[in-house]
Amino acid sequence: MSETWITERLHDHYAQSLKVEELLYDSKTEHQRLKVFQNGTFGRILTLDDVVQTTEGDNFIYHEMLTHTPILAHGNAKRVLIIGGGDGGMARAALMHKSVEHVTMVEIDAGVVEFSKEYLPMLSDGAFDDPRLNLVINDGAAFMRETTDKFDVIIVDSTDPIGPGEVLFTDTFYGHAARALTSDGIIVTQNGVPFMQGDELTGTLRAFQALFEDASCYLATIPTYAGGPMAFGWGSHSKAPRATDLETLEARFKAADLDPGYYTPEVHKAAFALPGYVKKLFP
Numbered sequence: 575m576s577e578t579w580i581t582e583r584l585h586d587h588y589a590q591s592l593k594v595e596e597l598l599y600d601s602k603t604e605h606q607r608l609k610v611f612q613n614g615t616f617g618r619i620l621t622l623d624d625v626v627q628t629t630e631g632d633n634f635i636y637h638e639m640l641t642h643t644p645i646l647a648h649g650n651a652k653r654v655l656i657i658g659g660g661d662g663g664m665a666r667a668a669l670m671h672k673s674v675e676h677v678t679m680v681e682i683d684a685g686v687v688e689f690s691k692e693y694l695p696m697l698s699d700g701a702f703d704d705p706r707l708n709l710v711i712n713d714g715a716a717f718m719r720e721t722t723d724k725f726d727v728i729i730v731d732s733t734d735p736i737g738p739g740e741v742l743f744t745d746t747f748y749g750h751a752a753r754a755l756t757s758d759g760i761i762v763t764q765n766g767v768p769f770m771q772g773d774e775l776t777g778t779l780r781a782f783q784a785l786f787e788d789a790s791c792y793l794a795t796i797p798t799y800a801g802g803p804m805a806f807g808w809g810s811h812s813k814a815p816r817a818t819d820l821e822t823l824e825a826r827f828k829a830a831d832l833d834p835g836y837y838t839p840e841v842h843k844a845a846f847a848l849p850g851y852v853k854k855l856f857p
C-alpha cells in the first residue's frame with residue numbers, strides 16, 4: 575500500500591512532511607480544516623489547515639515554556655487568560671500551578687475543543703473538567719476588546735497569523751491586552767519560528783515596545799515547529815518579572831512541585847539569551 579504523508583506548507587520555500595500511519599479525523603469546522611493522524615515519531619498530531627498545531631510527542635516543550643516561564647516569573651499569578659489553546663494543553667499546564675485560582679480560555683472554534691477531548695485527551699488531561707477553568711467560545715480579539723477583567727498572565731496560544739489567527743497579531747489586539755493586564759502582569763505570545771517568520775516577531779515586538787515597560791522575547795526549540803527555535807513574545811508593565819533571579823525562580827519552581835520534561839529555572843533564564851539574528855529582528 576502506498577505511503578501517505580501530510581505536507582505542511584506554512585512557508586513559501588520550505589515545507590515539512592509527516593508520515594500518516596493512520597488518519598484518525600479529517601473534517602472542516604466553520605473556521606478551519608481539522609486533521610488528527612498517528613505518526614511513528616510524534617504520536618498523534620493535530621493540524622489546522624495542514625499546519626502542525628500540536629503533537630502528543632513534543633507539545634510539553636511548548637506548553638511548559640508558555641506557562642511556567644511567565645507564571646514563575648510573576649510569582650503570584652492567580653488569574654490567567656489563554657487566547658486560543660483549543661486542544662487544552664495550555665490550560666492543563668497553567669492549572670498545574672496551585673497558585674492559579676482562575677483560568678479563562680477563549681477559543682474561537684468549539685470544534686477544536688470537542689474533537690481534542692475525544693482524539694487528543696492526553697493533551698488536556700482533565701483540564702476541561704477543572705472547576706478553575708472558564709471556557710469561552712469566542713474570537714479572542716472580540717473578548718479582549720470587551721473584557722473588563724484584569725489578568726496576571728495572558729497567553730496567546732493561537733494559530734499563525736493566517737485565517738482566524740490573524741487578528742491576534744494586531745496592534746489593536748495587543749492594545750486591549752495591555753489594558754487587561756495587572757500592573758505587574760505578563761503577556762506571552764506564540765510568535766512563530768523567527769528564522770522563517772521574522773516579520774511576525776518584529777511586528778509583535780514593535781507593538782510591545784509601544785505598549786509595555788518591558789518588551790522582549792524568549793526561545794525554545796519544538797521539533798515540529800520546523801525551521802529552528804520558536805520565539806515567544808514577552809510584554810509586561812514592569813521590568814521586574816523578566817529580571818527575576820535564578821535563586822528566586824528555583825525557590826518558586828521547588829514550591830510549585832511541577833514535573834516538567836523541558837522547563838527548569840536555568841532553561842528559563844537561558845531562554846532569554848538571544849542569538850544575533852533574533853536580536854536583529856527587534857525594531
Ligand code: SAM
Nearest residue numbers: 627658659660682683686713714732733738739
Ligand atoms: N501550538 C499551536 C501553534 O503554535 O501554532 C497553537 C495550537 S492551538 C490548537 C491554536 C488555537 O487557536 C486553535 O484552536 C484555533 O482555533 C485558535 N484560534 C485561532 N484564531 C483564534 C481567534 N481569533 N480567537 C480565539 N482562538 C483562535
